[in-house]
Amino acid sequence: MPFRLWFYLTKIGGLVFAVLVVLAVVLGDSRTLETVISAMVLIVVPLGLTGAVMGVLMVCGKLRMKCPFCGRSGPAGGSKADGMWMECETCGFIHGAGPLGLKIVREEPADDAE
Ligand SMILES: [Zn+2]
Numbered sequence: 527m528p529f530r531l532w533f534y535l536t537k538i539g540g541l542v543f544a545v546l547v548v549l550a551v552v553l554g555d556s557r558t559l560e561t562v563i564s565a566m567v568l569i570v571v572p573l574g575l576t577g578a579v580m581g582v583l584m585v586c587g588k589l590r591m592k593c594p595f596c597g598r599s600g601p602a603g604g605s606k607a608d609g610m611w612m613e614c615e616t617c618g619f620i621h622g623a624g625p626l627g628l629k630i631v632r633e634e635p636a637d638d639a640e
Contacts, residue, residue: 546566587601595614621633
């Protein structure tokens, strides 16, 4: 499972969700609201199910994703503070950064060879 795919999918999913909620509130007419709600269900249910499976794997420490930089797989997870992250043997700690957290950055593993 490529990390980059999931990274952007969750970001875009959250963004679309927020936009739809705002739209529904701003427009305020019930037919639009119904359409928006069914669209949200279509998006949120599959994402939620996958998220639940990933959450279980994450808790068991068995979630692995493909590194966006070198393609190796490594343990992945998520937290409120870091968002989605993964650890790559060669690239180090990979996580989101930037004002919207839309950029994927890596932190080289600390060089404590001495
Ligand atoms: Zn890597």
